[in-house]
Amino acid sequence: MRIAMIGTGYVGLVSGVCFSDFGHDVICVDKDAGKITRLQGGEVPIYEPGLDQLMEKNVAAGRLSFTSDLAAAVAGAEAVFIAVGTPTRRGDGHADLTYVMAAAEEIAAALTGYAVVVTKSTVPVGTNRQVKQVIAKANPQAEFDVASNPEFLREGAAIEDFMKPDRVVVGVQNDRAAEVMAEIYRPLYLRDYPVLSTDLESAEMIKYAANAFLAAKITFINEVAGLCERVGADVKEVSRGIGFDGRIGNKFLHAGPGYGGSCFPKDTAALARIGQDHGFPMRITETVMRVNDEVKARMVEKLRDACGGSFNGKTVAVLGVTFKPNTDDMRDAPSLTIVPALVGGGARVRVVDPQGKAEGEALLPGVKWEEDPYKAAQNADLVVLLTEWNEFRALDLKKLARKMEVPRMADLRNIYSPKSAKQAGFESYTAVGRGQMNGAAK
Numbered sequence: 409m410r411i412a413m414i415g416t417g418y419v420g421l422v423s424g425v426c427f428s429d430f431g432h433d434v435i436c437v438d439k440d441a442g443k444i445t446r447l448q449g450g451e452v453p454i455y456e457p458g459l460d461q462l463m464e465k466n467v468a469a470g471r472l473s474f475t476s477d478l479a480a481a482v483a484g485a486e487a488v489f490i491a492v493g494t495p496t497r498r499g500d501g502h503a504d505l506t507y508v509m510a511a512a513e514e515i516a517a518a519l520t521g522y523a524v525v526v527t528k529s530t531v532p533v534g535t536n537r538q539v540k541q542v543i544a545k546a547n548p549q550a551e552f553d554v555a556s557n558p559e560f561l562r563e564g565a566a567i568e569d570f571m572k573p574d575r576v577v578v579g580v581q582n583d584r585a586a587e588v589m590a591e592i593y594r595p596l597y598l599r600d601y602p603v604l605s606t607d608l609e610s611a612e613m614i615k616y617a618a619n620a621f622l623a624a625k626i627t628f629i630n631e632v633a634g635l636c637e638r639v640g641a642d643v644k645e646v647s648r649g650i651g652f653d654g655r656i657g658n659k660f661l662h663a664g665p666g667y668g669g670s671c672f673p674k675d676t677a678a679l680a681r682i683g684q685d686h687g688f689p690m691r692i693t694e695t696v697m698r699v700n701d702e703v704k705a706r707m708v709e710k711l712r713d714a715c716g717g718s719f720n721g722k723t724v725a726v727l728g729v730t731f732k733p734n735t736d737d738m739r740d741a742p743s744l745t746i747v748p749a750l751v752g753g754g755a756r757v758r759v760v761d762p763q764g765k766a767e768g769e770a771l772l773p774g775v776k777w778e779e780d781p782y783k784a785a786q787n788a789d790l791v792v793l794l795t796e797w798n799e800f801r802a803l804d805l806k807k808l809a810r811k812m813e814v815p816r817m818a819d820l821r822n823i824y825s826p827k828s829a830k831q832a833g834f835e836s837y838t839a840v841g842r843g844q845m846n847g848a849a850k
């Protein structure tokens with residue numbers, strides 16, 4: 409199969425690289441010429457474990473290339489994927505479809521023979537039909553079908569997720585398009601991964617329903633964590649206790665500082681908007697969004713309490729700023745709420761992140777970047793564990809405590825325990841949904 413991938417961001421690049429590894433000929437397109445130049449030079453513009461080797465292998469095999477010439481990539485392609493961004497539209501929460509529709513128009517002009525135009529971007533119900541209309545209007549002679557193929561990969565585990573997916577969802581309108589999609593995903597059919605073939609609207613809805621459900625699950629345990637703090641329960645025990653129930657499952661039950669990232673905030677907002685537009689408010693999703701904002705705000709108060717009521721004049725070391733480990737993505741990360749609150753409150757803030765500096769520097773003004781957590785903690789009044797990178801999971805707590813002016817820790821990922829913090833010499837330890845330690849540790 410010959411595939412053109414329009415948009416070479418997280419999803420487009422990972423999908424393009426993996427499709428080429430399936431044996432297809434893939435040309436990845438981006439309008440960001442700088443990104444294409446880097447890719448042509450063999451440089452991966454994002455941090456994603458394993459992506460560089462897989463990209464190198466498939467470029468060397470002659471199956472994968474990069475260009476900013478969309479027309480050349482689309483000419484002769486049997487499938488053209490749209491993998492451009494669908495950020496939140498300013499003001500109303502709706503998914504901004506400007507990039508998708510602009511790509512559709514450009515594709516229309518470049519089609520040379522029958523092709524399936526596949527939307528991989530996360531888009532509201534009805535968008536694939538709209539893409540079809542846009543292409544048909546711009547090029548009435550074009551012979552094409554549309555397909556919806558939402559992506560479920562997780563940043564940080566993207567290759568594994570793409571190659572060994574829980575499922576692939578394909579929405580089509582006829583057998584011809586279904587056959588092209590089946591050919592593209594044949595390696596996964598052969599390995600018995602579930603490939604769900606459905607209609608366009610259901611495929612579009614599946615993606616939003618999945619993300620809204622996961623956001624709700626995280627937010628549920630975050631809310632339970634708040635109550636655990638009031639009643640003296642330990643949310644880690646509660647998560648374990650409910651997670652063994654097969655109907656609930658143990659994934660996405662880790663209490664923390666609130667969800668962020670490139671998808672959940674914008675997709676919950678878009679689903680809420682879709683509900684409002686259709687006179688059917690998605691009340692659970694709307695509440696989830698509100699509670700998640702409250703969770704993040706509660707974290708700031710937790711840190712303020714840990715600092716004795718004010719950030720002013722305090723030195724705070726923040727470990728981890730990306731929205732989760734194993735990615736350099738800072739989009740809607742909880743750090744973007746928490747760090748400015750620290751800086752704005754008068755704290756001197758030092759941050760450490762294994763991959764976050766390049767993206768984070770412009771987004772977190774007024775902080776000092778450090779390479780080493782112990783250096784960041786030197787003479788600090790508080791250490792905040794914000795993203796659970798492996799580097800921060802096995803810290804020498806005694807060493808850390810010794811470096812500090814006042815050994816206090818706010819562990820917003822519940823990696824350590826009140827007991828281990830106390831044993832290491834911390835004078836206070838605050839976590840999420842668990843017993844605090846200000847002397848008596850459990």
Ligand SMILES: NC(=O)c1ccc[n+]([C@@H]2O[C@H](COP(=O)([O-])OP(=O)(O)OC[C@H]3O[C@@H](n4cnc5c(N)ncnc54)[C@H](O)[C@@H]3O)[C@@H](O)[C@H]2O)c1
Pocket residue numbers: 414415416417418419420437438439440443478491492493494507510511514528529530531559560561562563670671
């Ligand atoms: N990032 C994720 O984890 C993830 C997971 C599943 C689904 N998605 C969805 O996939 C879509 C893409 O997300 P992303 O994170 O890869 O976005 P991104 O911002 O990383 O990448 C989008 C790319 O598209 C390029 N682009 C925009 N318009 C173009 C055009 N007309 N021609 C060529 N290139 C163009 C941009 O320059 C950019 O490089 C979104 O709808 C998102 O919701 C993302």
